[in-house]
Structure formats: C-alpha cells, structure tokens
Amino acid sequence: HLKRLRGRNIFAMSGGEKQLLAFASVYAMGPELYILDEPTANLDRDTIDRLHDQIVYLKSRGHTILIAEHRLYFLADLIDRAVYLRDGVVERIWSGAEFRRLAETERIALGLRTLTPTQVTLxxxxxxxxxxxxxxxxxxxxxxxxxxxxxxxxxxxxxxxxxxxxxxxxxxxxxxxxxxxxxxxxxxxxxxxxxxxxxxxxxxxxxxxxxxxxxxxxxxxxxxxxxxxxxxxxxxxxxxxxxxxxxxxxxxxxxxxxxxxxxxxxxxxxxxxxxxxxxxxxxxxxxxxxxxxxxxxxxxxxxxxxxxxxxxxxxxxxxxxxxxxxxxxxx
Missing domain, CATH: 3.40.50.300 (P-loop containing nucleotide triphosphate hydrolases)
Known part of the structure; x- marks a missing residue:
C-alpha cells in the first residue's frame, strides 16, 4: 500500500512515511526473521492498523517476528510470548494469554502501556x-x-x-x-x-x-x-x-x-x-x-x-x- 510514495524524495517524507518505507524494504528481501524496534513510534492510527495486519500476514506465512515496543494495544491479539526486561535483565516471561490477563494495577506497576485502544474525548x-x-x-x-x-x-x-x-x-x-x-x-x-x-x-x-x-x-x-x-x-x-x-x-x-x-x-x-x-x-x-x-x-x-x-x-x-x-x- 505504498504506491502513493513512488517518485517521492525520501528525505522529504514524514517520519511515519519513512518508517513504512523501511518496513517495506525489509519485507522485499523476504527474511525468515523480522526484528522491529519501536515500529509505531511515528505512525498514525490507520497505519498502525495496517502494520498490525501485515504482522498477521507474516505470522500466517510462518515468519518469526520479534518486536521491541512500548505501545502495546495494537499487539494485544498478536502476542504469543511477552518478555519483560528491566535494567538489561529478563525478569518475566508470559504466554500471550497470561499477558492479556494482566490486572490494570499490575500493568501500571510494571510501567507498561495500555493493552486497549484509547478513546479521545477532547x-x-x-x-x-x-x-x-x-x-x-x-x-x-x-x-x-x-x-x-x-x-x-x-x-x-x-x-x-x-x-x-x-x-x-x-x-x-x-x-x-x-x-x-x-x-x-x-x-x-x-x-x-x-x-x-x-x-x-x-x-x-x-x-x-x-x-x-x-x-x-x-x-x-x-x-x-x-x-x-x-x-x-x-x-x-x-x-x-x-x-x-x-x-x-x-x-x-x-x-x-x-x-x-x-x-x-x-x-x-x-x-x-x-x-x-x-x-x-x-x-x-x-x-x-x-x-x-x-x-x-x-x-x-x-x-x-x-x-x-x-x-x-x-x-x-x-x-x-x-x-x-x-x-x-x-x-
């Protein structure tokens, strides 16, 4: 879904557009393992939804996907395992189901972002x-x-x-x-x-x-x-x-x-x-x-x-x- 970016100067693109292009360039090489570092940092809501669907597609094709991320709501239904790091040490590992069952108080105590989409009422x-x-x-x-x-x-x-x-x-x-x-x-x-x-x-x-x-x-x-x-x-x-x-x-x-x-x-x-x-x-x-x-x-x-x-x-x-x-x- 990047046809609209064809012919554009890369350095004139927004941060989110560059993020999409980086993901597409890796996808084009067809690797077995994908490592995404804060992939939603500059993405709008619709593009995050599209990224979610791309990850679903990659999973269905048998690819391994490792994501380092703070924004979690778009990943909630995708996570098979969640690894929690503190000061460079693995402290907790949950299955996807266990992670989704985290109580709100425990989530906040661990310093984790919300697992559900936020409604804006401003x-x-x-x-x-x-x-x-x-x-x-x-x-x-x-x-x-x-x-x-x-x-x-x-x-x-x-x-x-x-x-x-x-x-x-x-x-x-x-x-x-x-x-x-x-x-x-x-x-x-x-x-x-x-x-x-x-x-x-x-x-x-x-x-x-x-x-x-x-x-x-x-x-x-x-x-x-x-x-x-x-x-x-x-x-x-x-x-x-x-x-x-x-x-x-x-x-x-x-x-x-x-x-x-x-x-x-x-x-x-x-x-x-x-x-x-x-x-x-x-x-x-x-x-x-x-x-x-x-x-x-x-x-x-x-x-x-x-x-x-x-x-x-x-x-x-x-x-x-x-x-x-x-x-x-x-x-």
Missing part, C-alpha cells in the same frame, strides 16, 4: 483571532515550487492549555511545527502571539521546538552541557531539578549520543523546560517512552502550560494525548 481547537496566546490565521506552507503542504489553516492556542496537533502521516504536522518556530517561512497567512504579528526571525526568538528526530538538536558532549545551552544564566540547582524530574540526573556526565532513544527524547524535553520560551512545540515527545516516562512528560507539559506558556504537542500517541492535552487540532 474538545476541538479554538478558532483564530484570540488576543491571548497564539493565533494562526490563513496559514499556508509549501516547499519551493511544490504544491502546498496545507493552506488556509486557522486556529488559536491559549496560555494555560495544552493543544494536541494530530492527523495522518504526511499531512504537515512537522511542517507546521517548523513554521510556528520560525524554521521555515510561511507562503501566506499570519502568526500572532498576544495580538502581535511575528515574522520567522521573531518566532525563532520566542519559540522552542523539540523535533521529531532529536538527534538534530543535541550538540554538547554531556547531558549537563546540553542543559547549559538551553539558556544563559541557568543555576545548577534549576538544571539539577529538571534532570532529576525527568530521571536523567544519573546520566549528567554522559554524552547525549550515548543515551537511548527515550532518554534523548527526555533530554530534549528538559532543554525545552529550561529555555523559558513563551511558545513551546513538542513533535512526538513520547516516542520510545514507557508508561511512567510518558506520564512524566505529560505532567511536564501540564506544568509548562500552568506557568502561562503556550504549549503545542504534535502526536499520534492517543494514550498521551488524552492524559496530557486540553484540546485537539486535527489536520
């Missing part, structure tokens, strides 16, 4: 034009002479609220993030903060974006040094407080590139918290995170909003979306 985003917070009016973005990624997009986000931005893979969520933060210029439309029109350079000064691929924004040779780069004049106490909050203090001297994917993600969230910028955009901040770490990032987003900042979260993670956000903008 209100839609507010209309554009508010004097408080962010107002996006008639926005259009395109790459060079390509057709618009999206056009005539209008919405607003108030301080004190966390706005989720969701939608299918390739619809323009990450493009919107980059535009709001001044990393690309809009083709048309207006972006205001507290009633004041902001150009790209002004948005760069007041906005902070945690990118989908955080490897692009980690520059220092230590976790502590990375935090120092977030803002001038930060006290050691404040850095220590934020790192401790995100369970990163033990890694303060470690090189950011030596961290796991989830740890890198939390380090990028830590730098956003330390930046003191009034507009914060998180692009898929929970990819690679277990239940406890997801809950911690949710609390951080909530606290940043409570401090009076405008917080937008681009996410496919419906479990996170429902527990962290107040409203949702579906592109």
């Amino acid at each position: 209100a839609p985003s507010r209309a554009a034009g508010g004097r408080d917070g962010l107002s996006v009016e008639g926005l259009c973005c395109r790459y060079k002479r390509e057709p618009p990624i999206f056009q005539n997009l209008s919405f607003s986000a108030r301080p004190g609220e966390v706005l989720a931005v969701t939608g299918d893979n390739g619809v323009g969520k990450s493009t919107l993030s980059r535009c709001l933060c001044g990393l690309m210029r809009e083709s048309a439309g207006t972006i205001r903060l507290n009633g004041r029109i902001l150009g790209p350079k002004q948005r760069q000064r007041i906005a902070y974006c945690v990118m989908q691929d955080v490897n692009h924004q980690l520059f220092s040779d230590s976790v502590w040094g990375e935090c120092r780069l977030a803002m001038e004049g930060l006290s050691d106490q404040r850095i220590q407080e934020v790192l401790d909050r995100l369970n990163l203090l033990a890694f303060r001297e470690k090189h950011p590139m030596a961290l796991s994917g989830g740890q890198k993600q939390r380090l990028a969230v830590a730098t956003a918290m330390l930046s003191q910028k009034p507009l914060l955009v998180f692009d898929e901040p929970t990819s690679g995170l277990d239940y406890a770490r997801m809950q911690e990032v949710a609390r951080c987003a909530r606290e940043l909003a409570d401090e009076g900042r405008v917080v937008l979260v681009v996410t496919h993670d419906r479990e996170f979306l429902q527990c962290a956000c107040d409203r949702v903008l579906e592109l």
Whole structure:
C-alpha cells in the first residue's frame, strides 16, 4: 500500500512515511526473521492498523517476528510470548494469554502501556483571532515550487492549555511545527502571539521546538552541557531539578549520543523546560517512552502550560494525548 510514495524524495517524507518505507524494504528481501524496534513510534492510527495486519500476514506465512515496543494495544491479539526486561535483565516471561490477563494495577506497576485502544474525548481547537496566546490565521506552507503542504489553516492556542496537533502521516504536522518556530517561512497567512504579528526571525526568538528526530538538536558532549545551552544564566540547582524530574540526573556526565532513544527524547524535553520560551512545540515527545516516562512528560507539559506558556504537542500517541492535552487540532 505504498504506491502513493513512488517518485517521492525520501528525505522529504514524514517520519511515519519513512518508517513504512523501511518496513517495506525489509519485507522485499523476504527474511525468515523480522526484528522491529519501536515500529509505531511515528505512525498514525490507520497505519498502525495496517502494520498490525501485515504482522498477521507474516505470522500466517510462518515468519518469526520479534518486536521491541512500548505501545502495546495494537499487539494485544498478536502476542504469543511477552518478555519483560528491566535494567538489561529478563525478569518475566508470559504466554500471550497470561499477558492479556494482566490486572490494570499490575500493568501500571510494571510501567507498561495500555493493552486497549484509547478513546479521545477532547474538545476541538479554538478558532483564530484570540488576543491571548497564539493565533494562526490563513496559514499556508509549501516547499519551493511544490504544491502546498496545507493552506488556509486557522486556529488559536491559549496560555494555560495544552493543544494536541494530530492527523495522518504526511499531512504537515512537522511542517507546521517548523513554521510556528520560525524554521521555515510561511507562503501566506499570519502568526500572532498576544495580538502581535511575528515574522520567522521573531518566532525563532520566542519559540522552542523539540523535533521529531532529536538527534538534530543535541550538540554538547554531556547531558549537563546540553542543559547549559538551553539558556544563559541557568543555576545548577534549576538544571539539577529538571534532570532529576525527568530521571536523567544519573546520566549528567554522559554524552547525549550515548543515551537511548527515550532518554534523548527526555533530554530534549528538559532543554525545552529550561529555555523559558513563551511558545513551546513538542513533535512526538513520547516516542520510545514507557508508561511512567510518558506520564512524566505529560505532567511536564501540564506544568509548562500552568506557568502561562503556550504549549503545542504534535502526536499520534492517543494514550498521551488524552492524559496530557486540553484540546485537539486535527489536520
């Protein structure tokens, strides 16, 4: 089901589209054993359903499939054995039936995500034009002479609220993030903060974006040094407080590139918290995170909003979306 991607530049694809292409390229080689590492990290709901069906097909053809994953709901009916790791050691092994019978309290105590799909019951985003917070009016973005990624997009986000931005893979969520933060210029439309029109350079000064691929924004040779780069004049106490909050203090001297994917993600969230910028955009901040770490990032987003900042979260993670956000903008 990837015919629509034929002829596309790989480097212009969304994270989810790249994920699908990677899976297809492995499938084309016809291996006996498939190993999938966080395969749903950047996938929308329909694509996750398609991945589920592909795994069903591979199982029916006798292939062996090993999946390292935190999001479990789409796997619940597929699992034949579940292996639980803690600190690099196998602690538990369940049969599929035993795993599905886990009590909710035990699941949460083990730090595991939900085994059932999450229903989202959030209100839609507010209309554009508010004097408080962010107002996006008639926005259009395109790459060079390509057709618009999206056009005539209008919405607003108030301080004190966390706005989720969701939608299918390739619809323009990450493009919107980059535009709001001044990393690309809009083709048309207006972006205001507290009633004041902001150009790209002004948005760069007041906005902070945690990118989908955080490897692009980690520059220092230590976790502590990375935090120092977030803002001038930060006290050691404040850095220590934020790192401790995100369970990163033990890694303060470690090189950011030596961290796991989830740890890198939390380090990028830590730098956003330390930046003191009034507009914060998180692009898929929970990819690679277990239940406890997801809950911690949710609390951080909530606290940043409570401090009076405008917080937008681009996410496919419906479990996170429902527990962290107040409203949702579906592109």
